[in-house]
Amino acid sequence: MDVIVFGTGRYYKTKKISIAEKYNILGFIDNSQKPGEEGVCDGKRMLNPRDVMEYADVPIFLMSAKYMEMYEQLMALGVASERVLFGINLKPAYDPFEKMIEENNGRIVVREGAVSLEIGDRVYRCQTSKEMENIVRTIYRESKPVIQMIQNLPLAPISRRYGREHGTPVDRYYIEKFLEYNREKVQGIVAEFADDSYTRRYGKKIIENYIYHVNGWGENTKKLNLVTGEGVEEEILDCLICTQTIQFIYEIDTAVYNIVKMLKKGGCALITVHGIAQISMYDYNIWGEYWRFTKKTFDELVGSFDIGGYDIHSYGNVKTATAMLYGVVVEDLEEKDFEYDDEQYPVVLTLKIIK
Numbered sequence: 001m002d003v004i005v006f007g008t009g010r011y012y013k014t015k016k017i018s019i020a021e022k023y024n025i026l027g028f029i030d031n032s033q034k035p036g037e038e039g040v041c042d043g044k045r046m047l048n049p050r051d052v053m054e055y056a057d058v059p060i061f062l063m064s065a066k067y068m069e070m071y072e073q074l075m076a077l078g079v080a081s082e083r084v085l086f087g088i089n090l091k092p093a094y095d096p097f098e099k100m101i102e103e104n105n106g107r108i109v110v111r112e113g114a115v116s117l118e119i120g121d122r123v124y125r126c127q128t129s130k131e132m133e134n135i136v137r138t139i140y141r142e143s144k145p146v147i148q149m150i151q152n153l154p155l156a157p158i159s160r161r162y163g164r165e166h167g168t169p170v171d172r173y174y175i176e177k178f179l180e181y182n183r184e185k186v187q188g189i190v191a192e193f194a195d196d197s198y199t200r201r202y203g204k205k206i207i208e209n210y211i212y213h214v215n216g217w218g219e220n221t222k223k224l225n226l227v228t229g230e231g232v233e234e235e236i237l238d239c240l241i242c243t244q245t246i247q248f249i250y251e252i253d254t255a256v257y258n259i260v261k262m263l264k265k266g267g268c269a270l271i272t273v274h275g276i277a278q279i280s281m282y283d284y285n286i287w288g289e290y291w292r293f294t295k296k297t298f299d300e301l302v303g304s305f306d307i308g309g310y311d312i313h314s315y316g317n318v319k320t321a322t323a324m325l326y327g328v329v330v331e332d333l334e335e336k337d338f339e340y341d342d343e344q345y346p347v348v349l350t351l352k353i354i355k
């Protein structure tokens with residue numbers, strides 16, 4: 001069967017094998033193509049949707065998650081609704097909604113001039129993207145109890161201190177997992193910020209250890225300012241543990257530069273920061289809290305430095321992120337809740353630098 005494909009982006013690329021196995025693609029239409037001009041996609045001609053009539057009565061496959069907007073566009077151009085086919089019916093499923101339709105043997109077709117979503121023994125009919133949006137919302141409400149759960153959540157968290165008063169904050173699980181994994185690096189001359197609890201917990205063969213603080217607060221503490229360079233000594237450390245610190249420093253590029261500067265050749269910095277997290281108001285009011293991070297942040301920060309190598313990891317998922325925001329602690333969750341890391345919902349980002 002000959003078809004035209006409307007859409008040449010990521011959605012089409014996800015399903016291009018599936019459509020090529022079942023249909024003969026004559027050409028493409030795409031809004032990125034200028035009206036009246038001709039382009040090329042996968043070796044076939046590509047036109048603007050306004051020029052779709054050049055393809056006569058050939059069926060048109062809508063290859064976008066915004067399929068109803070495409071449908072409305074074609075109807076406005078005078079295309080017969082019977083020509084329209086929906087990429088949502090092709091595998092693989094593009095998103096959770098398509099997965100739900102697939103699992104229930106559902107499909108979207110045009111019947112009697114209207115779009116018909118058929119799933120199980122239910123049939124929903126619509127003409128516009130807004131109507132389809134309402135249908136999808138209804139299906140989600142009926143099939144996803146989590147929606148009702150979220151609707152019933154309180155507006156305030158149970159703790160504004162990460163749950164410290166009743167257990168272990170969620171971010172600490174990931175931080176300690178990272179340090180445990182890299183404990184062989186915590187040796188020789190080691191430094192840590194604010195206190196040396198992680199040095200003592202994970203260190204081995206410690207020759208000497210330092211505690212750094214920007215104001216020099218605390219016993220056995222050295223004053224160190226990663227922005228001004230005060231207290232920064234070149235190539236003195238085998239390992240620097242820097243947990244949840246640089247988000248409080250506006251000049252993060254300078255801070256990371258000075259961290260690298262303090263490492264001996266072959267030395268290691270173990271750095272952690274927040275991805276998704278509430279603001280620590282205590283720190284915010286004292287020295288400010290400026291940043292939330294992604295893996296790209298770290299890539300940009302250290303990619304240009306002259307170092308031996310670095311490794312970035314993202315920990316967390318939507319459940320643990322929600323738990324942390326509400327002040328739910330590690331002890332309230334199960335081990336399996338921490339086994340899945342979803343890069344779209346980073347709770348903690350870690351950076352290991354080897355100089």
